[in-house]
Amino acid sequence: MSALPDRGAGRSAGEVADKLALLRAALAQTGAGxxxxxxxxxxxxxxxxxDAxxxxxxxxxxxxxxVTHDDAVVLTDAIEAERLRLEQVPPGFTFHIAPWAxxxxxxxxxxGAARGGAVLSDRPRNGNGNGNAEQPLPASLRLRRMVLQPSxxxxxxxxxxxxxxxxxxxxRAARPHWTELDLAAAGAQALWRRGIQPALVLAAGSRRLQAFRHPVPTRETLGARAMLVFCARRHGLVASLSRAVAFGALSVDERNAEADLLQVEATGLDAVRPGQSLAAVYHAFDAAYRHANRPEAIREHHQGGIAGYxxxxxxxxxxxxxxxxxxMAFAFNxxxxxxxxxxxxxxxAHGLENLTLDPDWxxxxxxxxxxxxxxxVADHE
Structure with missing residues (x-):
């Protein structure tokens, strides 16, 4: 008999219990049902x-x-219920299953579950036909989500x-005659082969790399330079990383710019400390760009921030x-x-741990x- 998919793989009953406790604390805090x-x-x-x-x-x-004070329910339809029960939802939840129509x-x-109390929601709706508007989640719960448990x-x-x-x-497989779409397709395939959802894949060749911060891939040929960007999602978490390849040696100007950029990043990363505000990290980046004599760069693209779900x-x-x-997790760019x-x-406890640096890079x-x-790499053309 073949094994079931990874329902609960790397996941603990303790984590689910902790999450439900946080949700019920929000109910107690707000008086919602x-x-x-x-x-x-x-x-x-x-x-x-x-994964829903x-x-x-x-x-x-x-x-x-x-989630109510005494129950935790997955709401779904008869199309999805058995798959979710077998493959995605760990113990600790009951199911309410309705016909899809x-x-x-x-x-x-x-x-009925709210028993006349308010309903808090991450995506609140104005009404459900009975005039009952939902309310947003409290900010304290949103903050707790960003502090990741050991599991x-x-x-x-x-x-x-x-x-x-x-x-x-x-x-390493890319070639300068590939199009940006070829590169993006190869990246998405590499992610899917590892059971990772390509939430975002950007790819740029020589010309568009210079022109755009968010290069949605096109049929344009890569040429001598290329960049690939991933937002890679699994179990709801998203890991972001960007890398670049040069077909042929970098110029002196490129090497100097890379050194300057890495110093800018280092200044920002050094500001990521418990007790600091996220604004303090932004201001560290701003000062670093000015030190690098590129004061406008911080306005040309956001610098990233807290990562997670x-x-x-x-x-x-x-x-x-x-x-x-x-x-907390962070992805700066x-x-x-x-x-x-x-x-x-x-x-x-000992500072920043890089989750996405391949030792082979x-x-x-x-x-x-x-x-x-x-x-x-050597120019393959």
Whole structure:
């Protein structure tokens, strides 16, 4: 008999219990009757890595989580229930299963479960036909989501290692005559082969790398330079990383720009400390760009921020007051025109741990950290 898919792999009953306790604390704090989690991100968080997505680009999946003071229920339809039960949802949840054509049964169940109390939601809706508007989740719960538990951190480490291996394999195979679409397709395939969803794959060749910070791939040929960007998702967590390949040696100007960019990044990373605000990290990047004589660069692209169940849970800005805590993950992406550096880090007791640096990728050491550099290969043309 073949084994079932990885239901609960690397996931613990303790994690689910802790998540439910946080949700019930939000109920107690607000006096609400139920918490309704619609988004695929919150579904993954609450179920310790369960996946409710079918249409990958959809914000909400084929199931929801409903938590009351005394129950935790997966709301879904008869099409999805058995698959979710066998493959995605760990113990600790009951199921409410409705026929796919009778969606009103779900709404009736939610109202009954809330027992007249308010319904909190990650994607609140104005009404459900009965005039009952949902309320947003409290900010304190959103903050708790960003502090990852040890089991979540372990899943993130495994994801980061495999995503970075997929990146290395793709760019080592790339050729200058490939199109950007060829490169993106190879990257997506490398991720899928490792059981990772390509939430985002960007690819740019020589010309578009200089022109755009978000190069959605086209049929244009790569040429002498190429960059590949992943937002790689598994068990709901997203690991972000960017790498570049040069077909032929880098110029002196390119090497100098790369050195400057890595110093900018190092200044920002040094500011990631418990008790600091995310705004302080932004201002560190701003000062570093000015020191590099590129003061406009910070306005040409965002610098990243806290990562986790979104590629960016919160983007750093001059006024982002969110405090940094041990257990948070971060993905920053400082850039100049034509180059970017990006990895996903976890803040632990001993500082930042890089989750996405493949040991087979060329690197240099900047302020005690191994940082990726251009992969330089012989021109295959």
């Amino acid at each position: 139920a918490v309704r989690l619609r988004g695929t991100d919150w579904f993954a968080w609450a179920t310790a890595g369960g 997505a079918v249409l990958q680009g959809a914000d909400c999946g084929v199931a929801e989580v409903l 009778e969606t009103e049964l779900r709404e009736t169940h939610v109202l 979540e951190q372990d899943r993130y480490r495994a994801l980061g290692a495999e995503a970075s291996a997929a990146m290395t394999a793709t760019l 979104q590629a960016r849970e919160i983007v750093a800005s001059p006024s982002t007051a969110t405090g940094i805590e041990t257990g 400082p850039s100049f025109a034509g180059m970017k550096v990006e990895d996903t880090f976890l803040l632990g 060329p690197a240099t050491t900047i302020q005690g950290r191994a940082r990726p550099v251009w992969l330089e």
